[in-house]
Amino acid sequence: MPYFPEDFIFGVATASYQIEGAWNEDGKGESIWDRFAHTPGNIQDGTTGDVACDHYHRFEEDVALLKELGVDAYRFSISWPRIFPEGRGRVNEKGLDFYRSLTGKLQEAGIKPVVTLYHWDLPQKLQDKGGWESQETVEAFAEYARFLFQSFAKEVFLWITHNEPWVVSFVGHYEGRHAPGKRDFKSALQVSRNLLLSHGLAVQAFREEKTLGSIGITLNLTPVHPFSDSEEDILAAKRCDGYFNRWFLDPLFKGEFPEDMLLWYEKKGFALPQLSEEEKSLIAQPIDFLGINYYFRRVVGKGEGAIFEVEFFNPPQSEYTDMGWEIYPEGLYEIVKRVSEEYQPEDIYITENGIALPDQPDSKGRINDQKRIDYLRSHLLALHRAVDEGCPVSGYFVWSLMDNFEWGFGLSKRFGLVYVDYTTLQRIKKASFYWYQKVVKSKRVD
Numbered sequence: 001m002p003y004f005p006e007d008f009i010f011g012v013a014t015a016s017y018q019i020e021g022a023w024n025e026d027g028k029g030e031s032i033w034d035r036f037a038h039t040p041g042n043i044q045d046g047t048t049g050d051v052a053c054d055h056y057h058r059f060e061e062d063v064a065l066l067k068e069l070g071v072d073a074y075r076f077s078i079s080w081p082r083i084f085p086e087g088r089g090r091v092n093e094k095g096l097d098f099y100r101s102l103t104g105k106l107q108e109a110g111i112k113p114v115v116t117l118y119h120w121d122l123p124q125k126l127q128d129k130g131g132w133e134s135q136e137t138v139e140a141f142a143e144y145a146r147f148l149f150q151s152f153a154k155e156v157f158l159w160i161t162h163n164e165p166w167v168v169s170f171v172g173h174y175e176g177r178h179a180p181g182k183r184d185f186k187s188a189l190q191v192s193r194n195l196l197l198s199h200g201l202a203v204q205a206f207r208e209e210k211t212l213g214s215i216g217i218t219l220n221l222t223p224v225h226p227f228s229d230s231e232e233d234i235l236a237a238k239r240c241d242g243y244f245n246r247w248f249l250d251p252l253f254k255g256e257f258p259e260d261m262l263l264w265y266e267k268k269g270f271a272l273p274q275l276s277e278e279e280k281s282l283i284a285q286p287i288d289f290l291g292i293n294y295y296f297r298r299v300v301g302k303g304e305g306a307i308f309e310v311e312f313f314n315p316p317q318s319e320y321t322d323m324g325w326e327i328y329p330e331g332l333y334e335i336v337k338r339v340s341e342e343y344q345p346e347d348i349y350i351t352e353n354g355i356a357l358p359d360q361p362d363s364k365g366r367i368n369d370q371k372r373i374d375y376l377r378s379h380l381l382a383l384h385r386a387v388d389e390g391c392p393v394s395g396y397f398v399w400s401l402m403d404n405f406e407w408g409f410g411l412s413k414r415f416g417l418v419y420v421d422y423t424t425l426q427r428i429k430k431a432s433f434y435w436y437q438k439v440v441k442s443k444r445v446d
């Protein structure tokens with residue numbers, strides 16, 4: 001019966017734009033996701049985060065759910081434009097008050113706050129001046145981070161500078177499926193560089209302000225397997241591993257972008273200016289932990305696709321989630337082992353893992369999401385193997401506490417341990433809520 005260490009942290013995760021609503025209340029400035037979701041055609045089901053779970057007004061009820069769940073920690077993100085409506089300069093006191101109230105309620109409930117500084121909702125005013133392609137946003141982020149370290153100097157357990165710089169860079173600026181909806185590979189490369197620089201400046205500010213707690217960054221990492229053992233499929237998998245994983249892991253832990261990827265991009269006409277020695281040491285300064293978001297693996301082979309010349313495969317014998325993602329629990333073990341051995345992070349937290357299912361209440365209003373219980377169990381067992389083999393993993397956060405606004409898919413994808421009825425905003429605890437409650441209490445997965 002696998003037990004996790006007594007001090008292992010079990011939590012759940014959310015993000016500001018996905019749950020808060022109150023998109024233009026109490027002095028909050030517009031974010032790029034407000035703009036993106038208000039632009040017809042961008043969100044598959046035509047919904048927006050204008051209300052979402054209305055967490056801004058219902059946070060006390062939601063903290064009560066967290067207390068009932070019994071989690072050790074709760075990961076949430078701070079909405080930058082709620083604090084600085086124009087991105088920098090004027091502070092919106094009511095925005096700051098909201099997060100003071102939230103952290104106060106968490107403290108009362110004995111739950112450790114885990115704060116993500118940036119989970120994609122950039123102030124629109126900064127986007128109007130170039131967004132993450134611009135040095136101004138890099139500097140504004142450092143000011144925003146420093147202000148939060150000063151404002152919450154003692155009450156935060158973990159600080160995460162960025163959530164998934166890969167998604168911000170390539171889904172937001174190359175694939176165009178996320179805000180700001182650009183489709184320009186050169187912009188995506190420039191954005192990835194600026195996100196890393198802004199991360200470095202924030203870590204520096206954290207150390208200078210002598211803020212309590214730990215600081216790190218969260219990456220979405222996916223094992224990449226070749227479709228066959230042909231030379232060209234193996235090379236395609238290596239390219240994809242560089243694109244999805246090593247592009248951020250190498251600069252953060254080795255101070256260099258991966259050489260093979262720089263050469264490949266140059267060959268494709270996208271030369272990235274060299275990082276100066278100072279920039280390399282800024283990006284690669286020591287962090288206290290690496291956050292890993294794990295959901296699925298990728299299986300690839302040689303393809304004619306434009307920049308990467310790869311083709312993605314969906315193994316027919318696997319099961320898939322409501323997002324169309326393969327269910328592959330061993331991938332969590334694989335990625336933790338690989339990162340531990342190749343990059344030797346100080347510490348690792350699994351900052352997201354979860355599954356979207358077409359959850360609906362039955363005739364008695366119950367939601368028996370057994371498939372979510374099976375998904376979480378299999379991934380926790382895979383994680384336990386890595387912990388048992390000595391990998392430095394200190395915690396695990398389920399995505400998500402409750403159903404919420406799933407970016408380009410809107411409100412149609414449900415990841416929560418708690419169901420949200422978007423017409424009444426009623427919260428309904430799913431079967432997985434009670435299952436996870438027992439895991440958190442016993443530190444055991446059976």
Ligand SMILES: OC[C@@H]1[C@@H](O)[C@H](O)[C@@H](O)c2[nH]c(CCc3ccccc3)c[n+]21
Nearest residue numbers: 015163164167171220293295352399406
């Ligand atoms: O999709 C579920 C969650 C999002 O709701 C979180 O905000 C985000 O941090 C997050 N990342 C991933 C995996 C990476 C990914 C994101 C978007 C598209 C494809 C893969 C899954 N999720």
